[in-house]
Amino acid sequence: MRQISDQELLVRTDWSRAEVDAIYYQPFNDLLFRAHSVHRRFFDHNRVQISTLLSIKTGACPEDCKYCPQSSRYHTGLKREPLMSVETVLEKARQAKAGGSTRFCMGAAWRNPNERDLKQVVEMIKGVKELGLESCATLGMLNSHQANALSEAGLDYYNHNLDTSPEYYGEVISTRTYEDRLETLREVHNAGINVCCGGIVGMGEEAAGRIGLLHQLATLPTHPQSVPINLLVKVAGTPMADEEDLDPIDFVRCIATARILMPESHVRLSAGRMRMSDELQALCFFVGANSVHVGEKLLTTPLPEQDKDWQLFSKLGIESEVSEHTPDINEMVG
Ligand code: SAM
Ligand code: DTB
Ligand code: SF4
Numbered sequence: 289m290r291q292i293s294d295q296e297l298l299v300r301t302d303w304s305r306a307e308v309d310a311i312y313y314q315p316f317n318d319l320l321f322r323a324h325s326v327h328r329r330f331f332d333h334n335r336v337q338i339s340t341l342l343s344i345k346t347g348a349c350p351e352d353c354k355y356c357p358q359s360s361r362y363h364t365g366l367k368r369e370p371l372m373s374v375e376t377v378l379e380k381a382r383q384a385k386a387g388g389s390t391r392f393c394m395g396a397a398w399r400n401p402n403e404r405d406l407k408q409v410v411e412m413i414k415g416v417k418e419l420g421l422e423s424c425a426t427l428g429m430l431n432s433h434q435a436n437a438l439s440e441a442g443l444d445y446y447n448h449n450l451d452t453s454p455e456y457y458g459e460v461i462s463t464r465t466y467e468d469r470l471e472t473l474r475e476v477h478n479a480g481i482n483v484c485c486g487g488i489v490g491m492g493e494e495a496a497g498r499i500g501l502l503h504q505l506a507t508l509p510t511h512p513q514s515v516p517i518n519l520l521v522k523v524a525g526t527p528m529a530d531e532e533d534l535d536p537i538d539f540v541r542c543i544a545t546a547r548i549l550m551p552e553s554h555v556r557l558s559a560g561r562m563r564m565s566d567e568l569q570a571l572c573f574f575v576g577a578n579s580v581h582v583g584e585k586l587l588t589t590p591l592p593e594q595d596k597d598w599q600l601f602s603k604l605g606i607e608s609e610v611s612e613h614t615p616d617i618n619e620m621v622g
Contacts, residue, residue: 296548297329299511308503311549312495312498316541324575326547326576327551329551330552336608337391337608338389338390338579339424341395341581343585344372344412345370345397345405347369347588348368355520357525358397362526364524371396377412377416378412385420389582391423394412395425396426398428399428399429399463410438413425423442426447426448429472430476432478434475446482449516449518450469450485450501452491452501453498454466459491473508483512483514486512486546487516488520490520491531514554514579515554517539518559519559521589540575543555543572555577556579557579558586559589561580
């Protein structure tokens with residue numbers, strides 16, 4: 289059997305597009321084998337990191353991201369909610385911890401935060417940290433002053449996605465540029481916050497769109513510590529509501545390629561798990577996915593039921609990373 293070479297185990301940020309193409313398009317069994325081999329060398333392959341998301345400010349977003357139920361430009365029937373109180377957020381964080389999560393991620397439907405709202409988010413981050421959870425936030429574009437304020441509050445991760453390839457980007461969003469996104473990523477990195485950055489697949493892009501996204505992520509000056517791969521959640525009322533389904537084999541190719549390109553990063557199965565079979569998720573864990581969101585919802589759309597998720601982990605012999613805590617169903621609904 290072909291062994292994986294030392295050369296293939298280097299952490300590199302100089303991947304050429306041709307190399308990424310070659311990884312993505314190799315025969316499926318070769319791709320599975322190589323991705324799993326890399327995964328075993330860098331991680332405990334039977335552990336996943338578990339996060340819970342909370343939408344702390346919902347809807348009425350001025351941006352025009354064509355996939356997003358929270359844009360004010362589309363009629364999705366979503367109820368708008370102003371920024372939550374710190375206490376409400378911390379109650380949700382307590383429930384997330386009781387449900388077995390080790391990270392709590394707060395998302396806001398903003399183009400960028402204003403100063404008053406940022407102060408409130410700073411209090412949320414401090415509170416989440418005091419509960420002994422890792423903190424993550426996704427609040428839109430940041431300037432250096434805002435990134436530093438979040439860093440000082442103790443924020444562990446900032447999620448800001450590239451979403452797709454530079455070439456396909458214009459089909460998806462017109463109100464901010466690819467360069468704007470790269471600029472926010474630089475500010476977050478410079479402020480010393482871990483970067484969580486990935487994208488969405490199944491938005492009608494060709495394979496080149498997915499490969500282009502993975503190539504961008506893997507050639508950032510430092511690999512994002514966390515790479516969420518979202519499968520489009522098709523929400524009625526958004527321009528992408530009727531996109532064709534992505535072939536699950538292509539989805540696995542994305543996860544496996546991400547694992548090979550960014551061997552030290554956590555690769556997260558993010559949006560779209562409601563449409564994934566147990567078998568598909570199992571294959572994703574095999575090729576290197578090692579982080580998931582659990583809970584009732586992502587931000588505004590549902591997740592698989594929590595006991596179904598824990599049953600799947602149990603069937604696969606997968607354990608939660610860091611925390612040995614077994615969730616108590618009564619605490620989870622409390
Ligand atoms: N408003 C902030 C921003 O976009 O920078 C933060 C929240 S936004 C909802 C976070 C990410 O969720 C987006 O960048 C996108 O990748 C993902 N997302 C939003 N709607 C989605 C959908 N319908 N399917 C899959 N991913 C989605
Ligand atoms: C990410 O990449 N995926 C998560 C998280 N970062 C914030 C959000 C997915 C949102 C899916 C649509 C929704 O539930 O509103
Ligand atoms: Fe607004 Fe973020 Fe949705 Fe884009 S993805 S419309 S910025 S909430």
